[in-house]
Amino acid sequence: xxxxxxxxxxxxxxxxxxxYILEKYGYHFDIYENRSCAEDxxxxxxxxxxxxxxxxxxxxxxxxxxxxxxxxxxNVINKIVIKSQKETAEIPAFAGxxxxxxxxxxxxxxxxxSNIKRKIYYGSEKTLEELKKYYDYVVLASGDGSYTENVRKxxxxxxxxxxxxxxxxxxxxxxxxxxxxxxxAPQGYSYLIPFNQQEANIAIIYPDYxxxxxxxxxxxxxxxxxxxxxxxxTINNFLITDYKVGIADKLRADNILFAGNCYCSGxxxxxxxxxxxxxxxxxxxxxxxxxxxxxxRMRKLKNSYYYSLSLKREMEKMNNKQFDKIVxxxxxxxxxxxxxxxxxxxxxxxxxxxxxxxxxxxxPSH
Numbered sequence: 286x287x288x289x290x291x292x293x294x295x296x297x298x299x300x301x302x303x304x305y306i307l308e309k310y311g312y313h314f315d316i317y318e319n320r321s322c323a324e325d326x327x328x329x330x331x332x333x334x335x336x337x338x339x340x341x342x343x344x345x346x347x348x349x350x351x352x353x354x355x356x357x358x359x360n361v362i363n364k365i366v367i368k369s370q371k372e373t374a375e376i377p378a379f380a381g382x383x384x385x386x387x388x389x390x391x392x393x394x395x396x397x398x399s400n401i402k403r404k405i406y407y408g409s410e411k412t413l414e415e416l417k418k419y420y421d422y423v424v425l426a427s428g429d430g431s432y433t434e435n436v437r438k439x440x441x442x443x444x445x446x447x448x449x450x451x452x453x454x455x456x457x458x459x460x461x462x463x464x465x466x467x468x469x470a471p472q473g474y475s476y477l478i479p480f481n482q483q484e485a486n487i488a489i490i491y492p493d494y495x496x497x498x499x500x501x502x503x504x505x506x507x508x509x510x511x512x513x514x515x516x517x518x519t520i521n522n523f524l525i526t527d528y529k530v531g532i533a534d535k536l537r538a539d540n541i542l543f544a545g546n547c548y549c550s551g552x553x554x555x556x557x558x559x560x561x562x563x564x565x566x567x568x569x570x571x572x573x574x575x576x577x578x579x580x581x582r583m584r585k586l587k588n589s590y591y592y593s594l595s596l597k598r599e600m601e602k603m604n605n606k607q608f609d610k611i612v613x614x615x616x617x618x619x620x621x622x623x624x625x626x627x628x629x630x631x632x633x634x635x636x637x638x639x640x641x642x643x644x645x646x647x648x649p650s651h
Contacts, residue, residue: 288313291422291573294413296320296405298559299545299566300426301397305354306570308403316401317409317416327523328389329449330478330486331557332362332461334381344560345382352567356396358382359480363459367615369608370466374616383461383478384559393559417541424569426544430529433547436538441531442594445473446497448506448524449488454517456485465600465608469509471497472601484520492601493527532590536579544569548583549590561586 291307293300296318307314320326333344341347348354362380366373385392398405413432416423425432433439456479464475473491480486489509491497502524532549536542544565551558564586572579603611 289421289573290314291424292317292411292416292420293424293426294411294416294432295424295426295428295545295547296394296398296407297426297428297545298393298397298562299428299547299569300424301394301401302354302563302566303424303426303544303570303573304401304403304405304566305397306352306567307573308401309352310570310574310576312570312574314403315406315420316403317406317411319409321407322398326387326394327521328385328387328392328451328480328486329488329523330359330480331384331386331559332381332476332478333358333384333557333559334362336380341560341564344563348563354400356393357391359385359391360458362461364457364461366460366462367612368462368464368466369612370468370605372609372612372616374612376615380461383458385480386559389480413541417539421540422573423541424544424566424573425541425547426566426569428546430531430533430546430550433533433543436541437543438534439531440534441529443530443597444493445490445528445530446493446502446526447488447490447528448502448522449486450522451480451520452485452487452517453483453520454485454515456482458482464509465603465612467605467608469505469512471500471505474600475509532587536583542569542572542579549587561590 289312291312291314293303293307293314293316296304296316300316300318304314304316335342345356345358348356360383362383363377365376365378365380367376386394389395413423413425413435430439430441456477458479458481460479462477464470466475469475470489470491472494473489475487475489477485477487487509489502489505491500491505529546530550533543533547536548545562546558548565549558549561551561565583568577568579568582571577571582
């Protein structure tokens with residue numbers, strides 16, 4: 286009897302989650318990765334914010350309960366500090382989790398790879414065309430929408446520049462800082478997320494639009510670092526240019542399923558797309574095993590992407606005075622209520638509120 290076979294192209298979050306599901310249901314598959322190991326990328330911290338991930342609540346409990354997949358966060362976020370040019374809001378509430386990515390102890394990639402018994406073919410030079418001919422299904426999970434562009438229409442909504450570093454200092458491992466300040470990241474944002482009490486990841490992220498090319502990224506970076514009111518030491522730096530935030534027009538083409546960034550990259554606002562990557566990999570695997578329909582399970586993730594894109598578009602219109610208004614609002618009882626409400630679709634309603642604040646106002650000033 287013929288056994289159907291699948292290939293997974295990419296051993297990142299979505300590829301490894303897909304592999305976990307296929308292995309769980311006894312499906313024959315191979316997984317190919319062109320890097321030397323699953324965690325072969327720079328180490329950084331990212332956030333999973335509960336209010337920004339509407340499809341599920343508490344992703345770690347959800348994965349354990351629904352699929353027997355046990356992953357752990359680096360820390361719980363108990364406070365978010367949001368800073369604009371002149372205002373500061375401190376939100377003392379459970380907001381989600383800090384996760385570690387890449388070449389670092391207990392990174393999500395390392396945890397997931399340890400759950401896969403099947404051999405991962407590292408250093409692979411297999412092409413999508415080769416895999417498509419040999420396997421019944423191919424899950425494209427390479428982490429790069431450029432691969433998708435070769436077989437489907439892929440719309441890049443935001444090209445991003447990202448400059449960051451790991452720094453040493455004294456940090457509260459449960460507190461995250463976010464800056465909404467065009468002097469640091471024009472039309473973008475900056476953040477500091479701790480690995481632990483001694484190390485943190487700090488970064489600026491902003492759109493690489495044509496009108497933003499007049500800004501020197503090193504100067505923006507210096508503006509952020511010079512604003513810090515604590516002692517720190519830089520361990521290493523990283524720079525990513527023209528990172529595509531976008532979405533494919535379809536979830537599949539022939540026998541290819543698009544997962545992770547190859548379908549829909551990180552949500553455009555506070556662009557950490559870990560939940561989308563994890564769930565898309567799981568849902569792709571379930572579809573191949575004929576346990577669910579990929580398109581129906583991905584609908585909520587697609588909606589979250591477009592809600593967050595709407596919010597990001599409104600935020601891009603804001604100047605620093607408008608950011609001050611936003612942060613001041615977040616300091617109010619109404620603003621604090623948003624972070625405590627379990628039934629509020631923050632992405633949907635925050636976009637509407639931001640639209641009101643930017644209506645009839647002038648373009649961003651830096």
